[in-house]
Amino acid sequence: LFLPQGNGFPLDSVQDPIKATTEGHWAFIATEGLLVPVNSGPGLGEGGVPGLEVPGPSLVATNAARLRLIAGPEKRLLEMGLRRAQGPDGGLTASTYSYLGGFDSSSNVLAGQLRGVPVAGTLAHSFVTSFSGSEVPPDPMLAPAAGEGPGVDLAAKAQVWLEHVCAHLGLGVQEPHPGERAAFVAYALAFPRAFQGLLDSYSVRRSGLPNFLAVALALGELGYRAVGVRLDSGDLLQQAQEIRKVFRAAAAQFQVPWLESVPIAVSNNIDEEALARLAQEGSEVNVIGIGTSVVTCPQQPSLGCVYKLVAVGGQPRMKLTEDPEKQTLPGSKAAFRLLGSDGSLLMDVLQLAEEPAPQAGQELRVWPPGAQEPCTVRPAQVEPLLRLCLQQGQLCEPLPSLAESRALVQLSLSQLSPQHRRLQSPAQYQVVLSERLQALVNSLHARASP
Amino acid sequence: LFLPQGNGFPLDSVQDPIKATTEGHWAFIATEGLLVPVNSGPGLGEGGVPGLEVPGPSLVATNAARLRLIAGPEKRLLEMGLRRAQGPDGGLTASTYSYLGGFDSSSNVLAGQLRGVPVAGTLAHSFVTSFSGSEVPPDPMLAPAAGEGPGVDLAAKAQVWLEHVCAHLGLGVQEPHPGERAAFVAYALAFPRAFQGLLDSYSVRRSGLPNFLAVALALGELGYRAVGVRLDSGDLLQQAQEIRKVFRAAAAQFQVPWLESVPIAVSNNIDEEALARLAQEGSEVNVIGIGTSVVTCPQQPSLGCVYKLVAVGGQPRMKLTEDPEKQTLPGSKAAFRLLGSDGSLLMDVLQLAEEPAPQAGQELRVWPPGAQEPCTVRPAQVEPLLRLCLQQGQLCEPLPSLAESRALVQLSLSQLSPQHRRLQSPAQYQVVLSERLQALVNSLHARASP
Numbered sequence: 001l002f003l004p005q006g007n008g009f010p011l012d013s014v015q016d017p018i019k020a021t022t023e024g025h026w027a028f029i030a031t032e033g034l035l036v037p038v039n040s041g042p043g044l045g046e047g048g049v050p051g052l053e054v055p056g057p058s059l060v061a062t063n064a065a066r067l068r069l070i071a072g073p074e075k076r077l078l079e080m081g082l083r084r085a086q087g088p089d090g091g092l093t094a095s096t097y098s099y100l101g102g103f104d105s106s107s108n109v110l111a112g113q114l115r116g117v118p119v120a121g122t123l124a125h126s127f128v129t130s131f132s133g134s135e136v137p138p139d140p141m142l143a144p145a146a147g148e149g150p151g152v153d154l155a156a157k158a159q160v161w162l163e164h165v166c167a168h169l170g171l172g173v174q175e176p177h178p179g180e181r182a183a184f185v186a187y188a189l190a191f192p193r194a195f196q197g198l199l200d201s202y203s204v205r206r207s208g209l210p211n212f213l214a215v216a217l218a219l220g221e222l223g224y225r226a227v228g229v230r231l232d233s234g235d236l237l238q239q240a241q242e243i244r245k246v247f248r249a250a251a252a253q254f255q256v257p258w259l260e261s262v263p264i265a266v267s268n269n270i271d272e273e274a275l276a277r278l279a280q281e282g283s284e285v286n287v288i289g290i291g292t293s294v295v296t297c298p299q300q301p302s303l304g305c306v307y308k309l310v311a312v313g314g315q316p317r318m319k320l321t322e323d324p325e326k327q328t329l330p331g332s333k334a335a336f337r338l339l340g341s342d343g344s345l346l347m348d349v350l351q352l353a354e355e356p357a358p359q360a361g362q363e364l365r366v367w368p369p370g371a372q373e374p375c376t377v378r379p380a381q382v383e384p385l386l387r388l389c390l391q392q393g394q395l396c397e398p399l400p401s402l403a404e405s406r407a408l409v410q411l412s413l414s415q416l417s418p419q420h421r422r423l424q425s426p427a428q429y430q431v432v433l434s435e436r437l438q439a440l441v442n443s444l445h446a447r448a449s450p
Numbered sequence: 451l452f453l454p455q456g457n458g459f460p461l462d463s464v465q466d467p468i469k470a471t472t473e474g475h476w477a478f479i480a481t482e483g484l485l486v487p488v489n490s491g492p493g494l495g496e497g498g499v500p501g502l503e504v505p506g507p508s509l510v511a512t513n514a515a516r517l518r519l520i521a522g523p524e525k526r527l528l529e530m531g532l533r534r535a536q537g538p539d540g541g542l543t544a545s546t547y548s549y550l551g552g553f554d555s556s557s558n559v560l561a562g563q564l565r566g567v568p569v570a571g572t573l574a575h576s577f578v579t580s581f582s583g584s585e586v587p588p589d590p591m592l593a594p595a596a597g598e599g600p601g602v603d604l605a606a607k608a609q610v611w612l613e614h615v616c617a618h619l620g621l622g623v624q625e626p627h628p629g630e631r632a633a634f635v636a637y638a639l640a641f642p643r644a645f646q647g648l649l650d651s652y653s654v655r656r657s658g659l660p661n662f663l664a665v666a667l668a669l670g671e672l673g674y675r676a677v678g679v680r681l682d683s684g685d686l687l688q689q690a691q692e693i694r695k696v697f698r699a700a701a702a703q704f705q706v707p708w709l710e711s712v713p714i715a716v717s718n719n720i721d722e723e724a725l726a727r728l729a730q731e732g733s734e735v736n737v738i739g740i741g742t743s744v745v746t747c748p749q750q751p752s753l754g755c756v757y758k759l760v761a762v763g764g765q766p767r768m769k770l771t772e773d774p775e776k777q778t779l780p781g782s783k784a785a786f787r788l789l790g791s792d793g794s795l796l797m798d799v800l801q802l803a804e805e806p807a808p809q810a811g812q813e814l815r816v817w818p819p820g821a822q823e824p825c826t827v828r829p830a831q832v833e834p835l836l837r838l839c840l841q842q843g844q845l846c847e848p849l850p851s852l853a854e855s856r857a858l859v860q861l862s863l864s865q866l867s868p869q870h871r872r873l874q875s876p877a878q879y880q881v882v883l884s885e886r887l888q889a890l891v892n893s894l895h896a897r898a899s900p
Binding site for chain 2: 083126129297301302306321323326
């Protein structure tokens with residue numbers, strides 16, 4: 001659970017203090033993440049900040065954090081799910097919070113412009129297939145990267161390299177699609193320092209790969225290094241291994257060592273399972289583009305954040321309902337994280353706001369949910385979880401930048417123990433109630449059931 | 451698949467003709483729903499209309515249409531998923547297109563204001579639990595519905611009725627929660643002609659129901675009729691049956707026949723399975739509020755609409771890729787629906803735009819996907835599926851209203867045969883290629899694989 005960046009909400013209309021967990025910090029559903037005074041007026045209720053600005057962002061950030069845990073720290077994760085979002089604004093939310101959750105970049109340039117998300121992308125199949133090969137480039141001449149010396153006809157040079165490459169790969173020089181090669185040349189002429197190849201518009205092995213190598217080697221002669229290739233179909237892991245082998249062999253054959261390590265990007269409906277395979281030991285995949293799976297969170301496409309009344313005028317309120325799990329915890333509350341002497345996380349405790357905070361080194365009696373008896377805990381450290389973030393309409397401290405919140409996500413997740421962090425059947429982290437809060441729950445229950 | 455309402459896109463910047471299926475008409479993924487000329491400039495590509503304005507709306511409308519098929523025509527379906535959407539704009543899309551797909555109303559008042567979606571809602575638990583029962587209404591006097599005669603103290607009258615109701619139900623008069631009753635009285639004073647009760651803030655049987663009856667009967671004496679009750683927890687179907695029994699018995703006991711048929715609304719994470727149960731024969735549920743399940747489409751939270759290049763300057767283009775199912779169908783195309791002499795749907799046929807349209811009564815040779823041989827069909831009727839909707843930046847005909855598109859959804863779905871319309875394992879509706887289109891696919895395949 002992550003709390004969102006303030007984005008344009010008229011905070012100065014809110015006169016009451018608001019407490020929240022720091023954005024980027026994980027929290028549990030049972031812990032109230034955002035406390036909103038009931039008399040803050042319209043716009044802050046279910047249809048306002050808690051209802052609209054918390055669940056979607058928190059869901060996407062949580063999902064992105066899961067994907068980052070699976071991918072490990074080295075793989076570059078590119079969010080490219082704009083077309084699967086609920087319209088443009090849904091896409092902006094998704095791009096912003098998948099970055100916060102641990103992605104490296106987004107293909108959504110508006111998220112770059114408005115939120116500072118690093119943007120990245122590759123070329124489209126429609127760009128590649130729009131060329132037939134009979135096109136004449138307006139200006140095929142490219143100057144060397146160093147800026148000295150005469151320009152060179154890149155299309156002609158690529159054609160020469162194609163013959164070497166096809167001979168090396170055992171392919172006929174007619175096999176690679178001329179339109180695909182024309183597209184690569186056009187892209188390279190426009191972006192010689194950012195040339196990349198989308199390899200699977202026709203056949204990767206017989207067309208995309210030799211065409212990419214021909215253009216990359218022609219560019220290389222002029223001092224430019226290709227930045228990558230992308231695969232969007234077929235067995236991505238297997239093809240990446242084969243392409244890396246071809247890159248290594250060609251690097252040796254043509255004496256261009258940088259070719260060995262040209263990044264391989266993959267995409268194509270990558271979900272958690274596919275990601276785990278692509279991120280396995282020995283994988284030659286470097287960049288993983290994920291769209292649908294990060295944006296729509298197919299494993300759990302909604303997050304059950306709710307806006308509930310817990311107190312009016314200092315008096316606690318509780319909803320009992322017919323389902324025990326839909327009952328609310330009454331009263332304005334504070335939340336603390338209890339840690340052991342080795343810094344390990346013991347549990348979170350919810351208590352009434354007016355109770356004194358738990359003290360490090362002192363024994364505390366608490367009630368696990370549904371327990372018949374309290375248990376005791378002696379924390380070595382105590383961290384308050386809710387910070388005062390808004391008072392009299394003013395922010396109490398500057399909002400962290402998106403990149404700072406993103407770093408906090410990784411830091412705070414690293415503090416979770418492995419059994420709580422694992423993605424399959426994680427151990428349940430305990431969130432307990434203070435004795436006074438438990439007593440209040442009991443008394444409101446008793447009062448409603450005379 | 452449904453195509454979205456135009457909403458603010460600068461259509462007059464588009465000089466080329468655009469063809470599309472009529473909004474509200476079902477179509478199949480294989481049928482191109484929207485043809486966009488490649489030189490229509492930026493904004494109309496993957497990140498523009500086809501990418502952002504088609505998939506999300508079509509997904510929600512399709513999902514809503516499924517839910518309407520399950521619910522049957524009689525139940526009122528209320529969309530209430532704003533807080534589960536991808537931010538406010540995602541919520542506006544979801545509310546608009548769940549209405550188009552067959553819902554009756556939305557709790558999203560912005561969708562009402564901007565798109566004309568009928569708005570509806572109920573009261574919130576936080577409203578009910580904000581009352582303790584010790585409040586003094588600023589003005590407890592209510593005039594009769596007919597406007598004649600003196601005002602009556604509604605709170606006092608409800609208290610009198612509470613005693614009758616509790617005696618009738620065999621409850622102690624202290625059992626119903628006084629705060630819940632105070633909330634109902636306050637709501638009734640504000641909306642005497644739209645009084646409804648949310649029954650499950652405490653206990654439905656021992657509190658919500660007697661409090662509702664007390665206030666509804668007090669209002670009834672003044673000539674007002676309560677408009678409904680809502681349940682948000684527990685076994686909704688079972689409780690609805692019990693509540694209807696109580697309504698019938700109370701209607702007889704207190705001689706108020708209208709009480710028998712007070713609508714019962716239910717909500718609480720209702721998915722397709724739960725909806726089927728609530729809509730079964732003999733169910734006493736009248737209104738079903740659905741949020742998460744209609745907005746996030748949990749069974750399939752994304753729709754694979756893609757923007758693909760099919761022709762450049764009249765020349766067909768085709769993406770082959772490493773996955774046969776990711777191949778595109780080349781060329782600018784037309785689509786027709788073929789019907790039998792009894793009006794039954796036979797199949798859809800895709801052909802090249804320049805081919806003559808299929809003729810009713812004439813035999814046609816077509817290729818089912820993946821077939822080794824063509825088959826023949828003799829349609830009794832032929833309907834073109836793509837209409838010219840934009841020419842030289844001008845709409846060719848007025849856009850239908852949202853309500854008109856909503857009606858078309860139900861009409862067009864009613865034309866589908868039961869085996870195609872059923873929700874579990876539907877029969878696959880055939881979309882075939884014309885002989886010339888199949889020949890073009892074969893020739894581009896052969897050209898790419900010499």
